[in-house]
Amino acid sequence: MAIVELKNVSKIYQMDKVSVKAVDDVSFSIDQGSFCAISGPSGSGKSTLLNIIGLTDLPSAGSVIINNIDIYKGIDLSKTHRIPLSIDSKLTDFRRNLLGFVFQTFNLIPVLNVYENIVIPLHLGDSPALQSMNKAEQNKWVDYLIDTVGLTNWKKHKPSELSGGQRQRVAIARALVTKCPIILADEPTANLDSTNGDQILELMQKLNRELKTTFIFSTHDQKIVNMATQVIKIRDGKIFQQD
Numbered sequence: 001m002a003i004v005e006l007k008n009v010s011k012i013y014q015m016d017k018v019s020v021k022a023v024d025d026v027s028f029s030i031d032q033g034s035f036c037a038i039s040g041p042s043g044s045g046k047s048t049l050l051n052i053i054g055l056t057d058l059p060s061a062g063s064v065i066i067n068n069i070d071i072y073k074g075i076d077l078s079k080t081h082r083i084p085l086s087i088d089s090k091l092t093d094f095r096r097n098l099l100g101f102v103f104q105t106f107n108l109i110p111v112l113n114v115y116e117n118i119v120i121p122l123h124l125g126d127s128p129a130l131q132s133m134n135k136a137e138q139n140k141w142v143d144y145l146i147d148t149v150g151l152t153n154w155k156k157h158k159p160s161e162l163s164g165g166q167r168q169r170v171a172i173a174r175a176l177v178t179k180c181p182i183i184l185a186d187e188p189t190a191n192l193d194s195t196n197g198d199q200i201l202e203l204m205q206k207l208n209r210e211l212k213t214t215f216i217f218s219t220h221d222q223k224i225v226n227m228a229t230q231v232i233k234i235r236d237g238k239i240f241q242q243d
């Protein structure tokens, strides 16, 4: 079953008189539970596609369907250059409930410790998955995540006291804490050495298998491509191969 579907999606960036077609009439679907790599050379449109799926970038044309919800239904995208106020709060809810984000620069809050960084999303929204857990169950879930990412002895430590690999583990636990069905990861291994990068990938693969969370990567990393259950290769904003 498809959890993400893009139909005839294009994205044009307009800069003064120059327009750049970053994504050019792209259609694909990603199955629930996939470990999916969007790969391609620099400037091919990977991050733009991930941002469109992450609902942080508005397409210029096409449909984006996530979890069977046609996100921009009824909106004339050709005349809309900014996320319309009328759907802004709906998109924020979709992002909180459906999507978790892992970035190459980790994006942790420096003044908060590991535990506090991980539980932040629990204080921001109230997704259906979270509503189904009482306080004790939430605490058990957070402990399970911290244990699974191997940071039980580091709960009280600040990000500055952690290695790059440990910081990315915090970011992964934070992305998963709301039990969202989809994790978007933009070059998650780019700032890690190869040993730490390998460990982070193995961890994400384990979580993908155990929790059935869908992982979608934008990446140059051939190791991610080799591990992926679905690969979408793009070049100049177009798909040139899918397997």
Ligand SMILES: Nc1ncnc2c1ncn2[C@@H]1O[C@H](COP(=O)(O)OP(=O)(O)OP(=O)(O)O)[C@@H](O)[C@H]1O
Pocket: 013, 014, 015, 020, 021, 022, 040, 041, 042, 043, 044, 045, 046, 047, 048, 049, 218
């Ligand atoms: N905000 C923007 N304004 C104008 N042009 C942009 C913007 N973001 C991306 N682009 C252009 O769109 C094209 C695709 O960029 P994108 O960042 O999606 O590629 P990428 O494959 O992720 O590249 P990289 O691997 O180097 O991060 C490029 O030509 C880029 O210059």
